[in-house]
Amino acid sequence: MAPYKSSSAHTEHEDLLIKVLHGSIHFAVRILAILMTLVILWSVADVVLVLYKRLMAPPFMFLNLGDILALFSTFLVTLIGIEIFLNITLYTQNH
Numbered sequence: 001m002a003p004y005k006s007s008s009a010h011t012e013h014e015d016l017l018i019k020v021l022h023g024s025i026h027f028a029v030r031i032l033a034i035l036m037t038l039v040i041l042w043s044v045a046d047v048v049l050v051l052y053k054r055l056m057a058p059p060f061m062f063l064n065l066g067d068i069l070a071l072f073s074t075f076l077v078t079l080i081g082i083e084i085f086l087n088i089t090l091y092t093q094n095h
Contacts (some may be wrong), residue, residue, distance in 0.1 A: 002066050022095075029092055036085045059080040 013019055054067040063071070 012013045018039060026092070028095075029088060033085065033088045033092065036081060036088060040078065040081045040085060043074065043081055047071070047078055 011021070050070055054063055054070065055061055
């Protein structure tokens, strides 16, 4: 079995156009990582806001099943965003 070769060899391509295209994709991935960080921070704030609103609504400090499901969905969206960010950072490390 042949050893695994890093895909960084793509950036060492002889064709200038291919080099420019790979550089453009690498730049776009970095922008996506920055934007994903902002989305994650926004969704964490949303989790806090949803939790606060649900706990402060009458009856005070009581969560019904719908409230719990709303909290779980906001937590899940945040965790999915974190997972996407980790995939983006792994991509930038390997390319």
